Amino acid sequence: MTTARQVHLVRRPGGMPVPEDFAIVEAPLADAGEGEIQVQGLILSVDPYMRPRLNADQKLGEAMAGGGIGRVVQSRNPKFREGEIVRHGQGFSERFNSDGRGVQVLNPDPDLPLSVYMHALGGTGITAYGGLLETGALKDGEQVFVSTAAGAVGSVAAQIAKIKGCYVIGSTGSDDKKRWLLEEAGLDAAINYRSENLRSALKAAAPRGIDVYFENVGGAHLDAALACMNLRGRIAVCGMISTYNGEREGVRNLSVLIYGRMRMEGFVASDFPHLQEQFQADMTGWLKSGRIRYQETVLEGFERAPEALIGLFEGRNAGKMLVRV
Amino acid sequence: MTTARQVHLVRRPGGMPVPEDFAIVEAPLADAGEGEIQVQGLILSVDPYMRPRLNADQKLGEAMAGGGIGRVVQSRNPKFREGEIVRHGQGFSERFNSDGRGVQVLNPDPDLPLSVYMHALGGTGITAYGGLLETGALKDGEQVFVSTAAGAVGSVAAQIAKIKGCYVIGSTGSDDKKRWLLEEAGLDAAINYRSENLRSALKAAAPRGIDVYFENVGGAHLDAALACMNLRGRIAVCGMISTYNGEREGVRNLSVLIYGRMRMEGFVASDFPHLQEQFQADMTGWLKSGRIRYQETVLEGFERAPEALIGLFEGRNAGKMLVRV
Structure with a gap:
């Protein structure tokens, strides 16, 4: 007792x-x-x-x-x-x-x-791993955009994409986080969506378009990404924080899905039990080697x-x- | 000469x-x-x-x-x-x-x-066939919603779903077309989206939800469908006519994709050359037997x-x- x-x-x-x-x-x-x-x-x-x-x-x-x-x-x-x-x-x-x-x-x-x-080795990590590699069907060397890329899930997704040889753009809400993304996480481009015009900054940061968008925000973020998506692009929908507090911004660019043959798909952490073993092995190695910060x-x-x-x-x-x- | x-x-x-x-x-x-x-x-x-x-x-x-x-x-x-x-x-x-x-x-x-x-045996038909069966991954007996279901593509998609043993709801813009859907095409439910409240009419018409939405309209139609979609539902995006003339209605319900693990995917007629032979055989039979009107x-x-x-x-x-x- x-x-x-x-x-x-x-x-x-x-x-x-x-x-x-x-x-x-x-x-x-x-x-x-x-x-x-x-x-x-x-x-x-x-x-x-x-x-x-x-x-x-x-x-x-x-x-x-x-x-x-x-x-x-x-x-x-x-x-x-x-x-x-x-x-x-x-x-x-x-x-x-x-x-x-x-x-x-x-x-x-x-x-x-x-x-x-x-x-990184828990629910956050498997969400990023499964969402990017399985739902997003990421292929090595593709063009990737991650929203709220300095967040718990986003930061892991963005760094996995870098490990897979991709060109990675991240959006975030402060200059400190933007600096972390570029200098610590090693992203190719980062956008402060509070101080920059997201749509034009994303266009400029993605000269070869976007193959996979790891979606955490919704609303204007999704519209900006849709305007840049490549043929047969995939949007892995992890979250839509812009919609959670009621002021839901409408998404207006969805018709590009048709001729772009794009796929948009939702997922949650518990969808990936079959990936758990490989995830543990990969992520342990990446953390120990410092490849995931x-x-x-x-x-x-x-x-x-x-x-x-x-x-x-x-x-x-x-x-x-x-x-x- | x-x-x-x-x-x-x-x-x-x-x-x-x-x-x-x-x-x-x-x-x-x-x-x-x-x-x-x-x-x-x-x-x-x-x-x-x-x-x-x-x-x-x-x-x-x-x-x-x-x-x-x-x-x-x-x-x-x-x-x-x-x-x-x-x-x-x-x-x-x-x-x-x-x-x-x-x-x-x-x-x-x-x-x-x-x-x-x-x-029915041309581009319109293969669009409906491939979009419903391959992009929509329709399974026999599922719950299906087709927008502009009396249109050239929609009417074929809705009737293929009926042939596959599905419960099929169609939306259309006039009472004459609604009557045709119910009496000729044999749909289970039809909604005149001009005279009825689409969202509540769809809720009422879909007591077991929607597994596959064959999308031709976008905007408010998509929001109404999203509110009814079942877990792991699929939205096969054939068209978004509500967005073509500039007055694009924003879509506000996309966050249901996440916990619903839904998939939304665009396609066009030319995506299905590998289905052409089976399509010709199936559709010829369906037309000759009067199962497709x-x-x-x-x-x-x-x-x-x-x-x-x-x-x-x-x-x-x-x-x-x-x-x-």
Whole structure:
């Protein structure tokens, strides 16, 4: 028997979340029962998808749902050994018991920081990998455009395309991120869509057109990309953030799909279980060799999870937002 | 040596074409030279694509470009025999000489009218067949929506879907056409998009959603279809007529592609040469058994070609517009 802390949502935010919407709750935690494991949290993942859940699925007075990495500290379940590192979906819990469902044993590479299993080697990474290579059917050396290319998924997609010998253009929302794309991630061209005219900048950056557009934005971004797409181009639709807050911009250039014989297709991370093994092998190698770069913002201390979440929504992170327990 | 008539464009229309924009020109026609054939026109195809060409590619003082069916009356080309029926792209010419390029020998089925080789067994038919079965990857028994389902392509697509055991909804612009879709073409549901609220009518007509949308319209039609699409639905994009005249309606529902894992893909008639043989066999059988119905408006007399063209643009046709030479 011990005690453990959880972060609860105690009030639905009216607009931007504030610290008072959350509470750190400490409660007794029994030892693992028959068939159970007890997991000590190590790293918490803080993600954009959490925002809509605060006013919808997330229950009040329960631990915030989310992904994390922990260590098995007690095991009465034959599938787990004490000391093993696991990836779980138990959210903002410092320590918890589980029957093992949804808990996956990791064999983390000793030469990589554990945190990469929360992004480049996690759901973010497989989303970029599967979306680009399978949905986008990327061929080596093609012309690629990635929107929000400095984001968690976009940055991985753009760098995989570079590894595949492609010419890669990325869009992003600040000059700092643009610099990161060009100088760290090694993209061929980058556009700050807040300060530049996206359509003309994209035309200028894509003299040989676009074969694959990795779509995260929708609206005006999609119209600008459609105007540059090559014959039999593919648009892999990962997200359309411009449409999520209601002010949906209409897309006007879709008729180019016809004579261009273009394909546009949606996907989510869970579409690619058959690619998981190859993805793990490829991505581990690319991270170890430094061919995939990433950014992380890590807050130290379990109690800082609400601050991390609010900071994410305020854009105070560079790259993946994490909390070290 | 004989003489033959042609229909020339003599003036670019300012708005709707008028008879004075055209002229019937009679000129001497030499016998077929070495390597040539002489073809007597039988049927002329009159098509919507001709409208934009009147103010663009179509040359003044030359025969209007277009498709037709004729009979070989002289042959000095070993690939053709006198008496053969051919399909050609020589346009509004009563009789002409050709080196044989772009001229295709037909072996018309004696139980079918020759005119069907200008629509259901021609480019219109293969567009519907390939777009629905290959681009749309239609499976037997699926839920299908066809826009402008009484049109030349749409009517064939909708009836092929019925033959494949699908539940088929069609949209059209008049109550007469709606009646034809339900009573002649055998669709399960039809919507007059001019008099009904398309979005709610489509929701009501598609209780099990839509697996394949055969898209001819774009804009509000596409938004209405997207709101009904099933998981892994396919949108085969044949046309987007709502966008052709400049007043492009923006499409706002595209983000459903993501979680719906939907695919949207453009195509044109020439994408399906590998399906041609199977298409000819299937469609010949369907037409002979009456499983594919069609409508034709046939004007008698070569000199009526301008009237047919103007009539098409004014919507005075039911089904395919043709001229019998």
